[in-house]
Amino acid sequence: MNNPPPRRRDVTVADVAREARVAKATAARALGDYGAVSDAVRDRVQAAAEALGYRPNELARSMNTGKSNTIGVIVGDIENPYFGLATRGISDAAKEQGFDVILVNTSEDVDAEMDAVRVLLDKRVDGLIVAPASSGKTDHLRAVYETGRPLVLLDRRIEGLDVDVVEADMASVAYQATRHLTDAGHRRIAFISTLDVEGGEFHEGIDLRVSSVADRLEGVLRAQRDAGLPDPSALVRFDANGAAGIKRIVRELMALSDPPTAIIASDSLIALSVLGTVRELGLSVPGDLSFIMFDDFEWTTLTSPPLTVISQPIYEMGAAAARRLIGRVQGRQLPDAMTKFTATLVQRGSVGRPRAGVLAGPMDPLSAI
Amino acid sequence: MNNPPPRRRDVTVADVAREARVAKATAARALGDYGAVSDAVRDRVQAAAEALGYRPNELARSMNTGKSNTIGVIVGDIENPYFGLATRGISDAAKEQGFDVILVNTSEDVDAEMDAVRVLLDKRVDGLIVAPASSGKTDHLRAVYETGRPLVLLDRRIEGLDVDVVEADMASVAYQATRHLTDAGHRRIAFISTLDVEGGEFHEGIDLRVSSVADRLEGVLRAQRDAGLPDPSALVRFDANGAAGIKRIVRELMALSDPPTAIIASDSLIALSVLGTVRELGLSVPGDLSFIMFDDFEWTTLTSPPLTVISQPIYEMGAAAARRLIGRVQGRQLPDAMTKFTATLVQRGSVGRPRAGVLAGPMDPLSAI
DNA sequence: TTGAAAGCGCTAACAA
DNA sequence: TTGTTAGCGCTTTCAA
Numbered sequence: 055m056n057n058p059p060p061r062r063r064d065v066t067v068a069d070v071a072r073e074a075r076v077a078k079a080t081a082a083r084a085l086g087d088y089g090a091v092s093d094a095v096r097d098r099v100q101a102a103a104e105a106l107g108y109r110p111n112e113l114a115r116s117m118n119t120g121k122s123n124t125i126g127v128i129v130g131d132i133e134n135p136y137f138g139l140a141t142r143g144i145s146d147a148a149k150e151q152g153f154d155v156i157l158v159n160t161s162e163d164v165d166a167e168m169d170a171v172r173v174l175l176d177k178r179v180d181g182l183i184v185a186p187a188s189s190g191k192t193d194h195l196r197a198v199y200e201t202g203r204p205l206v207l208l209d210r211r212i213e214g215l216d217v218d219v220v221e222a223d224m225a226s227v228a229y230q231a232t233r234h235l236t237d238a239g240h241r242r243i244a245f246i247s248t249l250d251v252e253g254g255e256f257h258e259g260i261d262l263r264v265s266s267v268a269d270r271l272e273g274v275l276r277a278q279r280d281a282g283l284p285d286p287s288a289l290v291r292f293d294a295n296g297a298a299g300i301k302r303i304v305r306e307l308m309a310l311s312d313p314p315t316a317i318i319a320s321d322s323l324i325a326l327s328v329l330g331t332v333r334e335l336g337l338s339v340p341g342d343l344s345f346i347m348f349d350d351f352e353w354t355t356l357t358s359p360p361l362t363v364i365s366q367p368i369y370e371m372g373a374a375a376a377r378r379l380i381g382r383v384q385g386r387q388l389p390d391a392m393t394k395f396t397a398t399l400v401q402r403g404s405v406g407r408p409r410a411g412v413l414a415g416p417m418d419p420l421s422a423i
Numbered sequence: 424m425n426n427p428p429p430r431r432r433d434v435t436v437a438d439v440a441r442e443a444r445v446a447k448a449t450a451a452r453a454l455g456d457y458g459a460v461s462d463a464v465r466d467r468v469q470a471a472a473e474a475l476g477y478r479p480n481e482l483a484r485s486m487n488t489g490k491s492n493t494i495g496v497i498v499g500d501i502e503n504p505y506f507g508l509a510t511r512g513i514s515d516a517a518k519e520q521g522f523d524v525i526l527v528n529t530s531e532d533v534d535a536e537m538d539a540v541r542v543l544l545d546k547r548v549d550g551l552i553v554a555p556a557s558s559g560k561t562d563h564l565r566a567v568y569e570t571g572r573p574l575v576l577l578d579r580r581i582e583g584l585d586v587d588v589v590e591a592d593m594a595s596v597a598y599q600a601t602r603h604l605t606d607a608g609h610r611r612i613a614f615i616s617t618l619d620v621e622g623g624e625f626h627e628g629i630d631l632r633v634s635s636v637a638d639r640l641e642g643v644l645r646a647q648r649d650a651g652l653p654d655p656s657a658l659v660r661f662d663a664n665g666a667a668g669i670k671r672i673v674r675e676l677m678a679l680s681d682p683p684t685a686i687i688a689s690d691s692l693i694a695l696s697v698l699g700t701v702r703e704l705g706l707s708v709p710g711d712l713s714f715i716m717f718d719d720f721e722w723t724t725l726t727s728p729p730l731t732v733i734s735q736p737i738y739e740m741g742a743a744a745a746r747r748l749i750g751r752v753q754g755r756q757l758p759d760a761m762t763k764f765t766a767t768l769v770q771r772g773s774v775g776r777p778r779a780g781v782l783a784g785p786m787d788p789l790s791a792i
Numbered sequence: 793t794t795g796a797a798a799g800c801g802c803t804a805a806c807a808a
Numbered sequence: 809t810t811g812t813t814a815g816c817g818c819t820t821t822c823a824a
Contacts, residue, residue, distance in 0.1 A: 066817055077795045082818065090793055112545040113482050113491070114817035118800045132514065138507040145501065145528040154542055157526040159514040173523055176481040326721045333725065352695045353722035356702065435801055446811045451802065459809055483801035487816045
């Protein structure tokens with residue numbers, strides 16, 4: 055293409071008013087569908103608008119109504135299917151209520167998140183849905199709260215920040231999943247998460263700051279303690295970032311003198327890298343290693359074996375977040391209910407009994423064989 | 424949460440000016456970083472702004488600059504990883520140039536796409552990136568063109584619409600992929616796409632309207648003709664929508680007296696359903712059926728066998744689209760180069776020779792055995 | 793029901 | 809360098 059057409063001046067209410075031979079205010083009323091206008095005039099104005107190709111300027115409109123009919127969404131990584139699906143839910147629900155969505159991707163970077171909040175606030179969005187990258191720094195979110203614009207947190211709550219949160223019950227499903235593993239005889243269960251944690255190492259009592267991860271871990275550890283396993287936190291690994299980092303972690307884990315017989319991956323991106331590494335290592339699932347991952351995407355049914363996963367109603371959670379936010383925007387009084395969703399364990403084929411050899415452990419009388 | 428704080432009145436330049444004891448325009452200059460302001464005054468104004476917690480109103484700013492520093496992106500389905508990745512590329516490139524992104528999802532519905540265009544135009548975005556759902560109706564896109572706002576088409580070009588298009592060279596890679604299949608001995612190759620086509624059936628000379636699909640198909644058919652295969656279009660299937668629809672198509676295909684020995688899936692969503700059906704049917708890949716899909720996502724390395732795919736630089740294409748659009752927005756004269764990307768065939772394990780039994784065909788002297 | 797006029801918060805001429 | 813004065817395109821008083 056070579057000759058971009060000149061940018062034409064937009065047709066305004068004034069133009070339409072002139073064409074329809076009415077006052078500007080009258081035309082605006084007819085066009086904006088507010089106030090009182092006689093049918094005759096309305097028709098005339100609309101005809102004029104049509105003829106001129108009039109389109110309202112939503113910016114101007116927002117400026118004096120103070121509402122933009124737009125919600126801002128801040129996600130860590132739109133490439134992550136979790137957020138893709140959640141965003142879809144948000145968009146659909148927003149559209150249903152006549153709201154638009156501005157999406158900002160932060161690449162899971164807190165500074166970018168702070169920028170994003172500022173930008174969206176400056177654009178005067180009516181409210182914000184945020185899946186906070188790290189809940190270390192949260193001043194920017196508290197700031198949102200203080201502007202009085204509604205804020206809904208997706209997937210992660212933040213200690214001491216009294217806003218709506220839409221999340222799934224991670225602790226209990228994590229417990230259930232881990233229990234499934236211990237019931238099968240597993241005694242060494244690893245848990246891998248992207249969360250970067252102070253000092254890089256996990257220890258009891260550490261403040262994990264991202265509630266969804268903390269909850270998952272809590273369930274995982276509790277189930278192991280309930281099964282009488284000593285020191286369940288020894289195989290917890292954080293800071294699993296990027297394919298290379300995850301690969302390294304898995305290799306280290308499997309090189310242990312007492313390697314895990316099962317791995318729980320905290321999200322689908324980790325799972326992909328874990329499985330890739332497992333394949334490189336020539337290990338078989340579930341023969342050599344049992345595997346459970348958080349989130350249920352269609353490809354997990356196509357691996358051999360299909361994967362045992364934890365399924366969250368991600369789309370619905372996104373939609374719920376949007377509906378709740380818009381409710382707040384419209385000043386509705388909302389009950390706190392329905393904000394916690396249930397996740398379920400979907401058993402497919404990636405969990406088996408640990409091999410006899412590796413079953414060996416302090417509690418196993420056959421260990422000497 | 425129970426007591427949403429009252430929505431505070433925003434602090435404006437006027438407030439800051441008063442606090443700093445300067446004229447409104449002076450404060451605005453200092454704050455907006457334009458015009459000339461003495462250092463002393465600038466400091467005073469900024470201090471006042473800081474103290475008051477001033478934040479610019481970008482809407483007001485956009486209103487008289489006529490620029491919103493925002494680009495609109497319209498995609499069919501953000502849940503589709505293709506668009507997730509492309510959107511990520513768009514976002515990153517846009518952010519780099521100081522632009523924000525408004526994303527609208529159309530659920531691959533043309534009416535929704537028309538709405539989306541209208542909404543974004545009304546919001547006065549500076550430009551639009553669209554991956555058009557169906558190029559049947561394109562008036563709304565021509566309308567964008569006529570407002571003089573730049574428009575970049577992603578993945579699909581539209582006949583007779585003279586705008587920038589960012590796409591990959593689909594015809595040649597499709598040819599190459601199909602050639603790979605015919606070289607392996609395949610004579611019955613099916614091609615499955617979501618595209619809905621008039622009449623529901625494909626026939627030679629039909630106007631496919633979505634260029635990326637038309638190109639793929641062109642390559643697929645040409646390779647077969649070059650290999651001397653008669654009637655290569657007999658196994659072309661369109662309208663593959665939703666898991667159920669795709670499943671039905673695959674079942675019908677495999678129930679043919681002369682079923683295909685290879686399937687090419689036009690995108691990853693189709694691939695997922697095709698493979699699910701193949702698994703249900705108890706068929707093995709590539710033993711019973713060879714398989715190639717468009718787009719390369721990490722999970723395709725984890726299936727057994729790993730899948731042979733066609734890889735496009737999706738992220739880069741998104742980024743390129745954004746850069747090109749922003750270039751146009753800024754009125755730069757741009758060459759038409761660099762707008763066509765190269766896709767490559769990644770050979771993994773899902774293509775093999777057709778079984779001897781099914782190899783039988785009119786050109787095969789062994790068919791009687 | 794209609795019109796005139798005053799803003800919304802900012803930028804942009806134009807003077808001083 | 810600073811201030812004054814108009815707008816941007818719309819909504820919203822307030823009168824008529």
